[in-house]
Amino acid sequence: MFVKRHVLIVFSLLFLAFLFPQEITAQSLPEKSEKKSKAVISKTAEELSKSLDENDESKIAQNYEKLANDFLSKGDNAKAEEYFKRALNSYTKLKLTEDKTRxxxxLAKVQExxxxxxxxxxxxxxxxxxTKDASEEKINQNDANRLRNQSNPASQTNYVDSNIELLKKDKKAAEVSEAYVQKAQNSLQLNxxxxxxxxxxxxxxxxxDKPEEVKIKNEIAKVYVADNQFDKALAINEKLLADAKTNNDFTTEIKQLQSLASLYFEKKEPEKAISSLKEAYNLSFQKGNSSEARKSLSSLIKYYKTKGEDKESMALYEQFFDNFEQLIKSDTTLIDAKTFQVTEDKIRQLEKEKVLKDELISKKNSFNYFLLGSIGLLLLLFFFIVKALYSIRIKNKEIALQSLRREMNPHFIFNSLNSVNQFIAENKELEANKYLTSYSNLMRNMMENSNKDFISLDKEVEQLKKYLDLxxxxxxxxxxxxxxxxESLDTERVFVPNMIMQPHLENAIWHGLRYLDKKGFLSLRFEYKNGKINVIIDDNGIGLTKSRELKTTNQKIYESRGLNNxxxxxxLLNELYKKDISFTISEKEEPKSGTIVQIVFPLIDKI
Structure with a gap:
């Protein structure tokens, strides 16, 4: 019976995920504003249908742009991009430069x-x-340069500040607000x-008094959470919750309750978090909001499962399915989505009819039908080709990753054998034997793990310890x-990238510490902060600048290849496993000398 119930749960979740796709769950606007937004979209869609039926290119372009802006205000960037592109094509045909510029x-904004x-x-x-306006030209150029410098947040600041001043002069309040949000995001990148x-x-x-106000306040709360200022974050969310209740804005009320739950979980106050989630869950049921009910239910069940409270999970599932039919019937978002789909299908049909009218005028009906069919077959063929190429690309990346990892071994082997030769030449037979024994153990470990992209932390530490001993x-x-x-890391369960740290330890010894007149110190630390593992390789050697001055041409080439490797x-690891691994190397500031290498990646407990 217990197994059957769990099987039922799995299939139920799959069914819910299929029934309530992401397009329906993306309800970020307040309820009144959302209804108004849907009404505006429907009206604009009807106007677009009429202009397509009349084949009025000017009105078609205007309605495409208006519909795109309506989708943008709703938060649907994909749809907005689609209709902005259609508007752009129409304005291009009409040769209306000012409209085309706008x-x-x-279009650039929604793509960003x-x-x-x-x-x-x-x-x-x-x-x-x-554009012919110098101010607008500068604003657009600043935005292009800002995006071009994504990897260097510090350089983006000047472009954002320049735009803020220009937009203030032009009295474009909405864009000034957007620019300040960009500045805030840029500041967060700079910590x-x-x-x-x-x-x-x-x-x-x-x-x-605009829809963006709530979103910005929630972003402020997130910054406070990231800074462990939970009380300030709670104050913001509680105020937003109170305002939503006053305005009978049930969608925002539900979302703020969910946000409060997340905050209480962060504060290690699960009782308050569960209370907020249950309140959000019950309100979602009362107001017929199936997507938010599902979201709240998912969070509750996830918590109960982590605590092993299966009875509470089953009770929630049973309650949900007992009221499932009633919830679906009362959920107007499903009906609204279906209604707009019908209108959009009508638009698509009218667009096709417009194409056919043009075809009849040009007397190329048969050719165009054949062309459309050919394009469909080509797209299908293209799909299969892309799929095959994608599989080959992934395999090639895996092979490239193994090749790069094994590329590090020859240099290490050469240095090690050279050391053995040195011991023998100096008649240090005992040291040579000891070194060869340790070296063989290390090489055995390296060979055993050579086909693995990630290994457990305890094995990596053992491997690096043997290397440093050598x-x-x-x-x-x-x-x-x-x-x-x-100490908070379970070294047997946590996985780390294989052979990522060893080349930097080797660089620290061979290009930094080896040249010191006194005995230096090398530190390898594995720290756990904010759900991520920070690997810090810290040496007090001669530093990057002096090291480059002492290197031979071959050594410089090898070091460059090592860093590139x-x-x-x-x-490749980020592309294959989506782990967001980052790597930085920096030189200590005077009067200290040495180099710090930092490798950051999320906590990985399974591959």
Missing amino acids: VTRS NQKNFDSAIKNYEAAGSL DKAVAIESYKKALKYAK EHLRFQDKFDFEIVVD TKERID
Whole structure:
């Protein structure tokens, strides 16, 4: 019976996930505003249908743009991009430069919202080149340069500040608010939470009584949470919750209850979190909001499962399915989505009819039908080709990753055998034997793990310890070392990238500590912070600058290849496993000398 019930749960979750897709759950606007937004979209869609039926290109372009803006205000960037592109095509046909400039910038914004930065940069530049207004040209160029410098947040600040001043002069309040939000996000990348909060607050002044106001306040709360200022975050969410209750804005009320639950979980106050989730869950049922009911239910069940409270989980499932039919009937979002789908299908049909009218005029009906069929077959063929190429690409990346990992071994083997030769030449038979024994153990471990992209932390530490022992045997008068692992890490269950740290330890010894006149120190630390593992390799050697001055040409080439190897391997691991691994190397500031290497990746407990 227990097994059957769990099987039922699994299939139920799959059924719910299928029934309530993401398009329906994305309800970020307040309830009144959302209903108004749907009404506006429906009206605009009807106007677009009428203009398509009349084949009026000017009205078609205007309605495409209006519909795109309606989707943008609703938070549907994909749909907004689709209709902005259609509007842009129509304005291009009509040769209306001013309208084309405006829509091109709007298109760049929605592409930036979707992280499609290459396309966004091209459209910002296109908008800048089209406009005759010097201020608008500068604003668009600033946005293009800002996106071009994604990897360097510090350089983005000037572009954002420049845009804020220009937009203030042009009295574009909505865009000023957006620019302050960009500045806040940029400050967070620079880990400057104070400036981020200040920027969000300035954005609020220009977004007052607009849908963006709630979103900005929630972003401020997130910054406070990240800074462990839970009381301030709670104050914001509780105020938003109170306002939603006063305005009978049930959708926002539900979402704020869910946000409060997340905050209480962060504060280690699960009782309050569960209470908020249950309140959100019950309100979702009362108001017929199936997507938010599912979201709250999922959070509750996840908590109960982590606590092993299966009875509570089953009770929630049973309650949900007992009221399932009633919930579906009362959920107007499903009906509204279906209604708009019908209208959009009508638009698509009218668009096809417009194409057919053009075809009849040009007397190419049969050719165009054949062409459409051919395009469909080509797209199908293209799909299969892309799928096959994608599989080959993934396999090639896996092979490349193994190749890069094994590329590190020859240099290490050469150095090790060279050391053995040195011991023999100096008649140090005991040291040579000891070194060869340790070396063979290390090489056996490395060979056993050579086909693995990730290994457990305890094995990696053991492997690195053996390696450092070998190097210390070689250069015992040059350095001492330590390996420190955070006590909160379960070394047998936590996985780390294989052979990522060893090349940097080797660089620290061979290009930093080896040249010291006194004995140096090498520290390898594994720290656990904010759900991520920070690997810090810290040496007090001669530093990067002096090391480069002493290197031969071959050594410089090898070091460059070693760093490139590490970066390439990290890029491949991120592409294959989506682990967001990052790597930085820096030189200590005077009067200290030495180098610090930092590798950061999320806590990985399974591959």
